[in-house]
Amino acid sequence: MENSASPTQPAAGPIVLPLRRPLIWVPLAAIGVAVLWWLAVASVFDGPNGDVAGPVMAVAGVVLLGVAAVFVGYLLRPLRIEVDTDTLTVRLPTWLAGRIDWDEVNAVSAIALRTGTKVRRFLVVDLRSPALPYISRPRSMYRRLAPVLGRPTGAHGLCFEEQIFAFDAADALAEVGRLAPAEVAVDDHTAQPVRSPWQF
Numbered sequence: 032m033e034n035s036a037s038p039t040q041p042a043a044g045p046i047v048l049p050l051r052r053p054l055i056w057v058p059l060a061a062i063g064v065a066v067l068w069w070l071a072v073a074s075v076f077d078g079p080n081g082d083v084a085g086p087v088m089a090v091a092g093v094v095l096l097g098v099a100a101v102f103v104g105y106l107l108r109p110l111r112i113e114v115d116t117d118t119l120t121v122r123l124p125t126w127l128a129g130r131i132d133w134d135e136v137n138a139v140s141a142i143a144l145r146t147g148t149k150v151r152r153f154l155v156v157d158l159r160s161p162a163l164p165y166i167s168r169p170r171s172m173y174r175r176l177a178p179v180l181g182r183p184t185g186a187h188g189l190c191f192e193e194q195i196f197a198f199d200a201a202d203a204l205a206e207v208g209r210l211a212p213a214e215v216a217v218d219d220h221t222a223q224p225v226r227s228p229w230q231f
Contacts, residue, residue, distance in 0.1 A: 046203045048196035049109040058102035065099040101125050110196060114210045121163060121189065129163045138216035139207050141200040143224035150224050154191040154200040161187045179227045
């Protein structure tokens, strides 16, 4: 793809998406639960049912620690989007960077959804093929939003939510648009919210 940016145009700085302040309790709660599990597991092993409950508790603890690590990652190493003339890179807090060639990107949009009296804004990236792990927040949110946005069944993409992450979708779109190739549609639809029957 031919890029709309000039060869001398500097790459955009990373778009950092930290958790919004009211949601910081989520990783802190995850840490607290993991600590409580650590304190409880020893007594379970020493208890009368330790032969059965102990191993179950240990296996559950591995899952719990994994979930806690993901949440803490969002606190210590926030989600980031990096844009240059070749790729759009999404860096999840606890996963390898997802580098997406511009050839794989159909469109990037800032979209507003109205649910009742609430209007929520999103940065949506429509892709030709899957990117990032299936259970990652941007990919799973895109699956939820796709029908509301009129995307076809099985469409691939990523969605970044203003109500979860502290960033401005329109500003992020402007940064992406500055370096996106001319063939990639870059549109701001936030002035005309789409009505959604679903709560997000």
